[in-house]
Amino acid sequence: MAAQLQTLRQYAQIYNWEVIDEYVDEGISGKSVKGRPEMKRLIKM
Secondary structure, three states, X not given: OHHHHHHHXXXXXXXXXXOOOOOXXXXXXXXXXXXXXXXXXXXXX
């Protein structure tokens, strides 16, 4: 997970994008939104 975040932050920096927020459900499967509070927050936003 840390490596993914680092890669995405570097990508944003290369393209001079401002990162407003991060949605991280660490250690939770991406199969569904069940049990993923950050994914639910992203969808709501």
